[in-house]
Amino acid sequence: MFFTSGVSVLFEANYHTAAEIVVNQGGTSSGKTYAILQVLMLYAVAQQRKVITVVGQDIPNLKSGALRDALKITDESDTIKNAILSYNKSERVFQFRNGSIIEFRSYADPQDAKSGKRDYLFINEANGISWDIYQELSLRTKTRVYIDYNPNAEFWVHDRLLGKKNVKLIISDHRHNPFLNFEMRQKIESIKNEDIELWKVYARGLTGKISGLVLNNWHLCDDIPPRAKLVAIGLDFGFTNDETGCLAVFKQNGELWVDELFYETGLTNPDIANQLSSIGLSKNALIVADSAEPKSIEELRRLGWNIVPAKKGADSINISIDILKRYKLNISRRSINLRRELARYKWKTDLAGRTLNEPIDRWNHLIDPLRYVALNQLKIKGNGKTKTRLPYIQQHLIQSEPYLFTI
Ligand SMILES: Nc1ncnc2c1ncn2[C@@H]1O[C@H](COP(=O)(O)OP(=O)(O)OP(=O)(O)O)[C@@H](O)[C@H]1O
Numbered sequence: 001m002f003f004t005s006g007v008s009v010l011f012e013a014n015y016h017t018a019a020e021i022v023v024n025q026g027g028t029s030s031g032k033t034y035a036i037l038q039v040l041m042l043y044a045v046a047q048q049r050k051v052i053t054v055v056g057q058d059i060p061n062l063k064s065g066a067l068r069d070a071l072k073i074t075d076e077s078d079t080i081k082n083a084i085l086s087y088n089k090s091e092r093v094f095q096f097r098n099g100s101i102i103e104f105r106s107y108a109d110p111q112d113a114k115s116g117k118r119d120y121l122f123i124n125e126a127n128g129i130s131w132d133i134y135q136e137l138s139l140r141t142k143t144r145v146y147i148d149y150n151p152n153a154e155f156w157v158h159d160r161l162l163g164k165k166n167v168k169l170i171i172s173d174h175r176h177n178p179f180l181n182f183e184m185r186q187k188i189e190s191i192k193n194e195d196i197e198l199w200k201v202y203a204r205g206l207t208g209k210i211s212g213l214v215l216n217n218w219h220l221c222d223d224i225p226p227r228a229k230l231v232a233i234g235l236d237f238g239f240t241n242d243e244t245g246c247l248a249v250f251k252q253n254g255e256l257w258v259d260e261l262f263y264e265t266g267l268t269n270p271d272i273a274n275q276l277s278s279i280g281l282s283k284n285a286l287i288v289a290d291s292a293e294p295k296s297i298e299e300l301r302r303l304g305w306n307i308v309p310a311k312k313g314a315d316s317i318n319i320s321i322d323i324l325k326r327y328k329l330n331i332s333r334r335s336i337n338l339r340r341e342l343a344r345y346k347w348k349t350d351l352a353g354r355t356l357n358e359p360i361d362r363w364n365h366l367i368d369p370l371r372y373v374a375l376n377q378l379k380i381k382g383n384g385k386t387k388t389r390l391p392y393i394q395q396h397l398i399q400s401e402p403y404l405f406t407i
């Protein structure tokens with residue numbers, strides 16, 4: 001037998017394909033890297049003078065992953081061992097007797113990636129490699145590109161490759177790898193007890209939410225339940241460039257329900273008062289507003305509204321976010337601007353891409369009033385329960401038998 005230890009369904013799916021690009025998205029230990037390397041070894045042995053490049057984010061990554069697996073694969077197969085003329089450890093190049101080579105490389109920048117041409121390319125853990133580098137490499141690849149990654153978040157594969165002609169997608173998880181022991185499987189499944197998002201990505205190979213999103217515990221609802229209790233109205237003042245944002249926060253059964261009321265530039269304080277009246281808000285309803293505009297707050301109070309400033313404090317942004325994260329947030333479908341803000345409200349990152357403990361200060365004219373209500377009216381304890389409802393297709397994949405999802 002060519003591979004003494006055997007092959008998995010992933011090997012078959014990667015081997016029997018005519019696609020130009022084969023994308024292996026998957027959970028951890030599904031056997032992606034191993035299967036692709038087996039396929040590439042087979043090509044190297046069976047085809048003369050082929051150049052195969054395996055690319056990793058950096059050399060330490062390759063050494064502890066793909067390269068180690070490649071050495072294991074060669075070690076376990078006499079056929080491959082006999083076909084190899086030499087292995088240059090410092091250059092990380094396997095030289096085959098038939099003239100084929102497999103090289104393990106990393107590229108510093110797109111310019112660096114312009115060097116050399118190849119027949120087959122394997123981008124290992126592709127979310128660590130930039131689109132620009134990928135593009136230079138794939139342009140110089142004659143026959144086929146293999147890609148593998150854990151889908152922590154969408155990246156260029158999702159934006160630019162999936163769905164295109166000649167791109168095959170294979171989604172796998174540990175259940176497709178027959179070479180894994182029980183303890184390992186249990187460890188992977190137990191991620192569920194810590195974080196459902198992580199479990200989705202690492203135990204099921206399903207694409208996670210964009211990393212760095214501040215609030216991802218929100219869901220759409222058609223309407224506010226009639227018996228939900230109004231917690232407060234949140235109000236953020238804007239004028240020329242920034243919108244005045246106003247929303248209503250309700251609570252029922254430990255969950256929050258949020259409804260956008262208005263989101264407009266150019267509103268004066270009397271305009272705001274008119275808006276509040278026109279939606280039928282009682283003058284008794286509590287309004288929590290941006291504390292940076294005491295004059296506006298006072299003006300609205302003199303017009304009869306029950307309005308107070310949001311609590312101030314050095315860490316008020318993070319405190320209010322912590323509070324909001326503890327609730328399931330039900331956002332009414334009509335809250336279009338709030339939905340847009342939530343989808344963009346991310347933690348700041350530094351130049352190296354590391355997440356900072358501070359949200360971006362944009363697209364928050366409805367999120368800020370939501371925070372104000374949380375700060376003043378909601379307890380830090382919350383109910384501790386946030387349920388994640390997965391999109392239909394992902395739900396279906398989780399519940400179904402562990403068939404190999406391919407398109
Ligand atoms: N055909 C095989 N024969 C023997 N062992 C295998 C085979 N396929 C997978 N394995 C074993 O399963 C382990 C996990 O596989 P692999 O590293 O390819 O998973 P992966 O999907 O790339 O995981 P990650 O996403 O974490 O990188 C390998 O280290 C290897 O020990």
Ligand SMILES: [Mg+2]
Nearest residue numbers: 032033034065
């Ligand atoms: Mg891998």
